[in-house]
Amino acid sequence: MMDLIPQFVIDLWSSLPPTIQYLTIVTWKILFVMIGVILVVAFSTYFERKVIGSMQSRVGPNRVGPLGLGQPFADVIKLLCKEVIIPAQSNRFLFIIAPLLSLTPALAAWAVIPMNATFVIADINAGLLYVLALTSVGVYGVILAGWATNSKYAFLGAMRSAAQIVAYEIAMGFALVGVLMAGGSLNIGDIIEAQSGGFSNWFLVPLFPLFLVYWISGVAETNRAPFDVAEGESEIVAGYHVEYSGVAFAIFFLAEYANMVLISALTAIFFFGGWASPFEGWTFLGEDALLRQGSFVWLFAKICFFMYTFFWLRATFPRYRYDQIMRLGWKVFIPVTIIWIAVESVMAWMQVGPSSGLAG
Amino acid sequence: MIFEAILFYMFATVMIGAALGVVFSRNPVHSVMFLVLTFFQSACLWLMAEAEFLAIVLVLVYVGAVMVLFLFVIMMLEVNVEAVKRGLTRYAPLAIAFALVLVVELIQLIWLRSQDIQVWSSFIPNPEGYNNTEALGAVLYTEHVYAFEIAAVILLLAIVAAITLTMRKRPGLKVQNISKQVAVRAKDRIRIVKMDAEKKS
Numbered sequence: 001m002m003d004l005i006p007q008f009v010i011d012l013w014s015s016l017p018p019t020i021q022y023l024t025i026v027t028w029k030i031l032f033v034m035i036g037v038i039l040v041v042a043f044s045t046y047f048e049r050k051v052i053g054s055m056q057s058r059v060g061p062n063r064v065g066p067l068g069l070g071q072p073f074a075d076v077i078k079l080l081c082k083e084v085i086i087p088a089q090s091n092r093f094l095f096i097i098a099p100l101l102s103l104t105p106a107l108a109a110w111a112v113i114p115m116n117a118t119f120v121i122a123d124i125n126a127g128l129l130y131v132l133a134l135t136s137v138g139v140y141g142v143i144l145a146g147w148a149t150n151s152k153y154a155f156l157g158a159m160r161s162a163a164q165i166v167a168y169e170i171a172m173g174f175a176l177v178g179v180l181m182a183g184g185s186l187n188i189g190d191i192i193e194a195q196s197g198g199f200s201n202w203f204l205v206p207l208f209p210l211f212l213v214y215w216i217s218g219v220a221e222t223n224r225a226p227f228d229v230a231e232g233e234s235e236i237v238a239g240y241h242v243e244y245s246g247v248a249f250a251i252f253f254l255a256e257y258a259n260m261v262l263i264s265a266l267t268a269i270f271f272f273g274g275w276a277s278p279f280e281g282w283t284f285l286g287e288d289a290l291l292r293q294g295s296f297v298w299l300f301a302k303i304c305f306f307m308y309t310f311f312w313l314r315a316t317f318p319r320y321r322y323d324q325i326m327r328l329g330w331k332v333f334i335p336v337t338i339i340w341i342a343v344e345s346v347m348a349w350m351q352v353g354p355s356s357g358l359a360g
Numbered sequence: 361m362i363f364e365a366i367l368f369y370m371f372a373t374v375m376i377g378a379a380l381g382v383v384f385s386r387n388p389v390h391s392v393m394f395l396v397l398t399f400f401q402s403a404c405l406w407l408m409a410e411a412e413f414l415a416i417v418l419v420l421v422y423v424g425a426v427m428v429l430f431l432f433v434i435m436m437l438e439v440n441v442e443a444v445k446r447g448l449t450r451y452a453p454l455a456i457a458f459a460l461v462l463v464v465e466l467i468q469l470i471w472l473r474s475q476d477i478q479v480w481s482s483f484i485p486n487p488e489g490y491n492n493t494e495a496l497g498a499v500l501y502t503e504h505v506y507a508f509e510i511a512a513v514i515l516l517l518a519i520v521a522a523i524t525l526t527m528r529k530r531p532g533l534k535v536q537n538i539s540k541q542v543a544v545r546a547k548d549r550i551r552i553v554k555m556d557a558e559k560k561s
Contacts, residue, residue, distance in 0.1 A: 094389070125491050129416040136424025140396070143428065147389060147435050155435070162432045166425060186493055324538070 029121045033110050041257040042072035044307055051311040079253075082246035087149060090243070094148035099244070099251035102141020106258035109134040113265055114189050116275045116296045127188040128180055131266060132173060135221065138259060139165045142223070142230060145252070146240035157239025160322060161223060161230035167329035168217040174337035175214035178207050178344055179270045192274035196294075198281025204271045206347065209340045211271040213333045215306075218263035220325070222256060224310055226317035227325060234319075264306030268299060275299040368408060375401035388434045392427060399423050413493040 013021070046061060046069065053060025064070035086095055112127040114120040124130060139162060146158020182203050183191035195202050204211050220227040231239040241252045268274060276294040279285065285292055320328070378401060381394035399422045406415035500508055 091387075091389075094393075124412065126412050126416050126493055129413070129420060129493075133416050133420040133424055136420060136428075139424075139428055140431075143431055143435070144389075144393075147431075159432065159435070162428055166428055166432075169425065327538070 026121065029119075030111075033115075033121060034107060037107065037110055037258060037261060038254070040261055040303075041254055042076065043069075044257055044261065045075065045253075046072050047307065048311045048314075051308060052315045055312075055315040076250065079246055079250040084246040084248050085243070087151070087243050089150045091148040091150065094144050096248070098141050098145035098148055099248050099255065100141070101144060102138055103251050103255040103258065105134040105138040106255050106262055109262055112188055113262075113269065114192060114274065115299065117294060119296075120189065123187070123189060126186045128176055128186045128191070131188075132176060135172075135259070135262070136165070136169050138255070141252075141255065142240050145244070149240070149243045151243060153236045153238075154240050154242050156236045157230045157232065157242070160232075161240060164223075164227065164229065164325055164329070165221055167326060168220040168333070171213050171329060171333035171337055172217040172221065174334065174341065175207075175210040175217065176270065178210040178337065178341050179203060181341070181344055181348070182207060188269060188274075192269060192276060195273040196276050196280060199273070199278040200281065202271060202273045202278075207271065207340070207344070209336055211267070213337050214270065215267055215309075217329075217333060218267060219310065219313060220329070222259045222263055222310075224256075224260065225314040226320050228319060229322055229325065232319065260307065260310055261303060264303045264310070265299070267306055268302035272302050273298075274302075364408065368405070371401045371404045371408070375405070389431065392431050392434055395430075396423055396427050399427070410490065411492055413496055 016024075049071070050060040050068075061068035061071040064074045086092060109131050111121045112124055112130050114123075142161045142165075143158045146154040146156075146161070149155070179191065180186055183194040185191060185194070223230045229235075229239075231241075233239075236242075241249055244252060275296060275298055277292055277298050279291045280294065282292060375398055378394045378397040382391045382398065385391050385394060399418060403415040403418045406412075406418065
């Protein structure tokens, strides 16, 4: 590998000051992850339409390119070419900045997600808190879009979204308290390390109720069906993005799907061992068996599974009624998480399960 | 060093500008957004002081939850900007007096501190392997555990008080009993009656 690079390139590289070297490497890492996420987002729209199509006995997109694989690009080009209409009575600045406010946190959170044992953009100590903080900032895009549009429908969507996200944020945070208790660290790499040793060591087993709460709250946080009351096309037209068109709408769309991929990745990391292989504990496969090696492929497979579950939920369930969403969040999920954290501390005290190290 | 100083002054300038924006902007929603920016900038300053836990928790709690509720309330209210502006001029002397007292106190504090320790030109880097979260937890759960628990009880009390103050039972409200709805079976709702076919006369 190193032989392929000409000597003068290596000389030039080592002549650069270390700050510049570091900046170059980080910039390339960021570009790599961003382009990856955006490609995954593009193809997950195709994936979604195919999955829902087959669940409803339709074919889904099949016109653009082989198997319709060019469909995402056709959609993007169409949206880019459309005119962006800004309503006359709207708050112009906030109207334009709102889609960006919802996309930026969704992309910035990827900075702390480890792709495999070595690749992570920023390996920070409080990685879990960072993710939680950024996912909670994403709601500003939705609220400001609804308010800046100066339309009653958009405003209703924004209000619903704000109340819903505040409610589910708490349940999500409590579920993650359980994860950090079991992992004994706020660093995401350490949390994955704590789950090594095959699928029986994943946090899914001891923290099953927290997994359910986290996953359902994740669906609610991303405003996806059956929790999509913020959009609610049959009740309030399209909710907060009713007046958005062209690129501005495309950015909202991108933000929603980037958030879905992020939530899928986080669920995989916190409860399904992240990039670790599920067969790590199968010693009969041999020491260096490919199946036992942790790699990005496993993380990707887990993300794909959870994305599929998003689409599955959307095709299966009717939309929740608003008061039932609130009831589920406040009266069911928060008590469940608090009880399970207590159960977990008893488990730690009795020296069973992953958090047994905490007792000492 | 010089890079850190540039960053510090940049964040500090934006923070002060945003704080002024909170007070002087005419639109209450803009004020809230300026306040969010102020919180972000102070989080950045804390990050520079290697207090990552505090910085991220500031964003998580204030930006992620408190300010969302603020926005929620402010958007629901029709705020009369003219009345607010009149209030600003009327309360300005009081506000300035408070601000002056605060400034004097801060200067005194800085002066007192600079007596016994030497003033650093920049943030002191922490030793290798320093974990802000761990350090904070070690202090909070040992030395200050009493104050910590009192704070927790006060917060719990506040939650209970807020719920009891706002909870009201309206009579005549039609609500579903969800567990009853879920538990319903077909045989509770319909009765199948067997009867012989009648002959046409």
